[in-house]
Amino acid sequence: MKANNITIIGSGNMGLSLAKGLVKSGLYTADAITLTRRSLGGLKEFAAQGFQTSIDNAEAVKNADIIVLAVLPQQVNKVLDEIKSSINPKTQLFTSVVSGVTCKNIKEKLYDDLEVVRVMPNTAIAIQQSMTCFATDNASAESLEKVKQIFDTVGITIQIQEELMTSATALCACGIAFFLRSIRAASQGGVEVGFHAHDALKMAAQTAKGAADLLLQLASHPEHEIDKVTSPKGCTIAGLNEMEHNGFSSAMIKGIKTSAKIAGELYTKE
Ligand SMILES: NC(=O)C1=CN([C@@H]2O[C@H](COP(=O)(O)OP(=O)(O)OC[C@H]3O[C@@H](n4cnc5c(N)ncnc54)[C@H](O)[C@@H]3O)[C@@H](O)[C@H]2O)C=CC1
Numbered sequence: 001m002k003a004n005n006i007t008i009i010g011s012g013n014m015g016l017s018l019a020k021g022l023v024k025s026g027l028y029t030a031d032a033i034t035l036t037r038r039s040l041g042g043l044k045e046f047a048a049q050g051f052q053t054s055i056d057n058a059e060a061v062k063n064a065d066i067i068v069l070a071v072l073p074q075q076v077n078k079v080l081d082e083i084k085s086s087i088n089p090k091t092q093l094f095t096s097v098v099s100g101v102t103c104k105n106i107k108e109k110l111y112d113d114l115e116v117v118r119v120m121p122n123t124a125i126a127i128q129q130s131m132t133c134f135a136t137d138n139a140s141a142e143s144l145e146k147v148k149q150i151f152d153t154v155g156i157t158i159q160i161q162e163e164l165m166t167s168a169t170a171l172c173a174c175g176i177a178f179f180l181r182s183i184r185a186a187s188q189g190g191v192e193v194g195f196h197a198h199d200a201l202k203m204a205a206q207t208a209k210g211a212a213d214l215l216l217q218l219a220s221h222p223e224h225e226i227d228k229v230t231s232p233k234g235c236t237i238a239g240l241n242e243m244e245h246n247g248f249s250s251a252m253i254k255g256i257k258t259s260a261k262i263a264g265e266l267y268t269k270e
């Protein structure tokens with residue numbers, strides 16, 4: 001199926017993950033997606049797969065129904081200056097995955113009446129498993145539905161208040177790294193207790209996936225599921241308490257709070 005044309009400005013980790021996920025989902029064909037980057041070198045593989053590629057942001061946004069801004073926060077102002085004259089606020093929907101940049105920041109640089117939706121996916125979007133949060137301060141219900149439809153094809157979406165977008169960044173976007181590090185640590189423990197690294201990583205990853213699915217598929221609470229694992233005087237509670245004595249939950253909570261704080265400080269207007 002071919003939906004509207006979409007242009008992704010800044011095709012790095014997130015932009016390319018999004019592009020791959022949209023094609024894999026079947027909602028977009030590669031030729032309906034334009035990818036921009038500062039040099040075409042990093043996009044060769046994508047051009048070969050049928051994506052449109054360009055280094056000219058202003059030209060690339062002209063025919064887009066939906067624009068996705070996916071550059072780093074410090075690159076935003078330059079890009080918005082470049083594309084301003086090519087944007088049509090009456091017909092185009094502007095979305096941004098940039099951390100710490102508000103809808104208002106974008107409209108101040110572009111047009112007051114431009115519909116802007118802030119979206120916060122994570123890199124699991126490449127395999128259609130993203131947790132994506134989105135928010136707006138002016139987009140219509142129809143535009144929000146369009147954004148939801150797009151991102152529903154590459155994972156699960158939730159609309160939130162815009163002031164919670166930096167919190168969502170920490171919990172869900174940075175969260176991919178936090179959970180991956182937990183899995184990596186578990187696999188290192190697995191090696192210490194006797195497994196080859198390759199096996200230990202696979203065993204830890206599948207165990208983590210099973211734990212997450214217990215919550216998602218059964219709509220269960222972590223402590224309820226933990227109670228089923230911890231036999232009295234058993235080895236689970238011994239290991240779990242040892243982790244807690246060493247600050248396991250506290251480290252995760254403090255890390256998420258720090259990430260959320262930094263996410264809110266990433267954009268400087270000038
Ligand atoms: N990586 C992640 O997991 C997530 C990232 N984000 C946000 O997505 C944005 C991008 O992050 P990443 O993809 O990780 O960074 P990245 O550095 O991998 O990608 C940025 C891309 O923008 C390109 N770029 C820079 N200036 C440009 C210009 N003038 N014109 C065209 N392209 C230009 C760079 O060449 C690079 O490929 C950031 O604002 C980040 O906060 C949001 C959610 C998750």
Ligand SMILES: O=C(O)[C@@H]1CCC=N1
Binds near residue numbers: 099169174
């Ligand atoms: O680390 C970062 O700043 C970006 C935003 C969320 C995930 N990666």
